[in-house]
Amino acid sequence: MDDETVAPRVLDNKRDASKYRVLVEIAARQPAVSQGEVAEVLGVTSQAVSDYVRELVERGYVEKEGRGRYEVTKEGVDWLITRTDALSEFVSHVSDDVLGSVDVDAAITTGDVSEGDEVGLAMRDGVLHALPEGGSATAVVVTGGAAGEVVGVTEFEGVVEYDPGVVTVIPVPAITEGEPPSAEVITSRLDENDLLAVAGTEAYACSVTAGLEPDIQFGTVDGVPQAALRGLDVVLLVSTDELSRHTTQLREKGVRYEVPDPLTVPDPMADTT
Known part of the structure; x- marks a missing residue:
């Protein structure tokens, strides 16, 4: 500026x-x-x-x-x-x-809080939470609520500590270019806590064949980086004609991603150190 x-x-x-x-x-x-x-x-x-x-x-x-x-x-x-x-x-x-620095943000409170209370802040499952017991990052409640409800918080201090997520990119060839990755390859890369995103028709069909329901199907170019930046790991099934758009956005947003090569089932006995 x-x-x-x-x-x-x-x-x-x-x-x-x-x-x-x-x-x-x-x-x-x-x-x-x-x-x-x-x-x-x-x-x-x-x-x-x-x-x-x-x-x-x-x-x-x-x-x-x-x-x-x-x-x-x-x-x-x-x-x-x-x-x-x-x-x-x-x-x-x-x-x-x-x-903007004095804006009120929304957070899910983990316990009953009232207006004027100081609370801690934590990122859980990609959502900001207010912790009545406090924390390294703090804020002041402006609209109270009971446990599990949305409350308003402001006057932020400190940094909300959490690890950004990682995106595992699994390319899916176009219909005329080759065989899609097997269901076993996909599920072996998908931890129970990961989100599954699909981009492109071939990628969606691949998830259906594997018996998997996508968590993110539309707006993946923006949605996948946002999920990772909020601490969520994402497995991205992406048709090859959509691949460069997604990886470019991931790089521009500073999101860590990996493309398994070759696309095989990982050996659970392999040394990963």
Whole structure:
């Protein structure tokens, strides 16, 4: 984020801000512009507006076409756009980075809590939980509830400790390109706590043949990385024509993934150290 975004020049002082607002009012009212009406909207004197208009004319941002008639020039429009873009980025920064830090998040409470209680935070099964007994990461309850209910928490401190998940990618050849992995290969890679995701028709058919019900079937490009980033291990059956899209997204999100090679049943007696 550049300096213009953090502190737009139009906000540097009152005069720059007023000049910006005067130009906006002229653009909205042109060509017939009443300086008195502009002054009333801005809460300044007519003389102040007159001074601002004169400066805008001198800078080439406004063209005077007669008594009380003004037009914003191309240069004036460009100036407004750059300042407005900077303001928009600044507002987004304030909203996302500043006010976002005081947002209220939802969590499942593991016990009865009341408004104002301090609770610990933990990630369980990919879902944020509030722990009445506390923890290394803490928050303050803003809406209470009983065990198992959703509560609102804010004023976060510390880091929620959990290990990101790993994605095991099992490619499934296109219908004309070869045999799909066997049911034994798939189930041998699927731990009872893993999620199964399928992407593509061949991958879905492969899961059906193996007698497996997918946990994630649609939106897998985004859903699989999100699940892993929340601490869940995922086995991804993916048709080869969808493979690069998924692995690219996993890399961009910083998610650890592996593609077993060759696709065989692991030997339980093999040394994995």
